[in-house]
Amino acid sequence: MQEGWRDRLAKAITDKKTSMRQVSLGAGLGPGYLHSILTEGKDPTVQNLMKVCDQLNVSLWAILYGADLTAEDEELLRLYQAAPEDEREGLLRLLRSRRGS
Secondary structure, three states, rough: OOOOHHHHHHHHHHHOOOOOHHHHHHHHOOOOOHHHOOOOOOOOOHHHHHHHHHHHOOHHHHHOOOOOOHHHHHHHHHHHHHHHOOOOOOOOHHHHHHOOO
Protein backbone atom coordinates (compact mmCIF):
# COMPACT_ATOMS: atom_id res chain seq x y z
CA MET A 1 0.00 0.00 0.00
CA GLN A 2 1.30 3.45 -0.95
CA GLU A 3 2.07 5.84 1.88
CA GLY A 4 -0.03 8.99 1.92
CA TRP A 5 0.57 12.42 3.40
CA ARG A 6 -1.25 11.53 6.62
CA ASP A 7 1.06 8.54 7.08
CA ARG A 8 4.11 10.75 6.53
CA LEU A 9 2.78 13.32 8.99
CA ALA A 10 2.12 10.67 11.64
CA LYS A 11 5.63 9.26 11.10
CA ALA A 12 7.15 12.74 11.46
CA ILE A 13 5.38 13.12 14.81
CA THR A 14 6.58 9.69 15.95
CA ASP A 15 10.13 10.38 14.74
CA LYS A 16 10.22 13.57 16.85
CA LYS A 17 9.12 11.52 19.87
CA THR A 18 6.30 13.91 20.64
CA SER A 19 2.53 13.76 20.76
CA MET A 20 -0.12 15.07 18.41
CA ARG A 21 -1.33 17.30 21.23
CA GLN A 22 2.12 18.82 21.83
CA VAL A 23 2.61 19.52 18.13
CA SER A 24 -0.87 21.02 17.78
CA LEU A 25 -0.33 23.35 20.72
CA GLY A 26 3.20 24.23 19.63
CA ALA A 27 1.82 25.20 16.22
CA GLY A 28 -0.70 27.51 17.89
CA LEU A 29 -3.66 25.30 17.09
CA GLY A 30 -6.20 23.60 19.31
CA PRO A 31 -5.05 20.62 21.39
CA GLY A 32 -7.07 18.15 19.31
CA TYR A 33 -6.21 19.62 15.90
CA LEU A 34 -3.89 16.84 14.73
CA HIS A 35 -6.14 14.19 16.22
CA SER A 36 -8.96 15.45 14.02
CA ILE A 37 -6.66 15.41 10.97
CA LEU A 38 -5.00 12.04 11.54
CA THR A 39 -7.75 10.09 13.29
CA GLU A 40 -11.00 11.62 12.10
CA GLY A 41 -9.82 12.32 8.55
CA LYS A 42 -10.56 16.03 8.52
CA ASP A 43 -8.65 18.09 5.95
CA PRO A 44 -6.30 20.80 7.19
CA THR A 45 -5.89 24.21 5.63
CA VAL A 46 -2.56 24.77 3.91
CA GLN A 47 -1.70 27.48 6.42
CA ASN A 48 -2.31 25.21 9.40
CA LEU A 49 -0.45 22.31 7.83
CA MET A 50 2.47 24.67 7.25
CA LYS A 51 2.39 25.62 10.95
CA VAL A 52 2.45 21.94 11.90
CA CYS A 53 5.36 21.26 9.54
CA ASP A 54 7.26 24.22 10.96
CA GLN A 55 6.67 22.90 14.46
CA LEU A 56 8.01 19.49 13.39
CA ASN A 57 10.86 21.06 11.41
CA VAL A 58 9.91 19.15 8.25
CA SER A 59 9.09 20.60 4.88
CA LEU A 60 5.53 20.78 3.68
CA TRP A 61 6.72 19.28 0.40
CA ALA A 62 8.12 16.23 2.21
CA ILE A 63 4.82 15.65 3.99
CA LEU A 64 2.62 16.20 0.95
CA TYR A 65 4.72 14.48 -1.71
CA GLY A 66 7.19 12.29 0.12
CA ALA A 67 10.24 14.07 -1.32
CA ASP A 68 12.20 16.84 0.26
CA LEU A 69 13.33 19.95 -1.55
CA THR A 70 16.49 21.88 -0.96
CA ALA A 71 16.28 25.57 -0.12
CA GLU A 72 17.44 26.26 -3.67
CA ASP A 73 14.63 24.09 -5.11
CA GLU A 74 12.06 25.96 -3.03
CA GLU A 75 13.49 29.32 -4.12
CA LEU A 76 13.30 28.28 -7.76
CA LEU A 77 9.67 27.29 -7.38
CA ARG A 78 8.80 30.56 -5.63
CA LEU A 79 10.55 32.62 -8.32
CA TYR A 80 8.89 30.62 -11.07
CA GLN A 81 5.47 31.03 -9.51
CA ALA A 82 5.94 34.79 -9.12
CA ALA A 83 7.16 35.30 -12.70
CA PRO A 84 4.80 36.54 -15.43
CA GLU A 85 3.36 33.80 -17.64
CA ASP A 86 5.51 34.64 -20.67
CA GLU A 87 8.67 34.40 -18.57
CA ARG A 88 7.56 31.05 -17.12
CA GLU A 89 7.02 29.73 -20.65
CA GLY A 90 10.49 30.93 -21.63
CA LEU A 91 12.07 29.29 -18.58
CA LEU A 92 10.34 26.01 -19.34
CA ARG A 93 11.52 26.10 -22.97
CA LEU A 94 15.07 26.78 -21.82
CA LEU A 95 15.07 23.98 -19.27
CA ARG A 96 13.49 21.52 -21.68
CA SER A 97 16.07 22.33 -24.35
CA ARG A 98 18.90 21.76 -21.84
CA ARG A 99 17.47 18.37 -20.92
CA GLY A 100 18.03 17.14 -24.48
CA SER A 101 21.67 18.25 -24.65
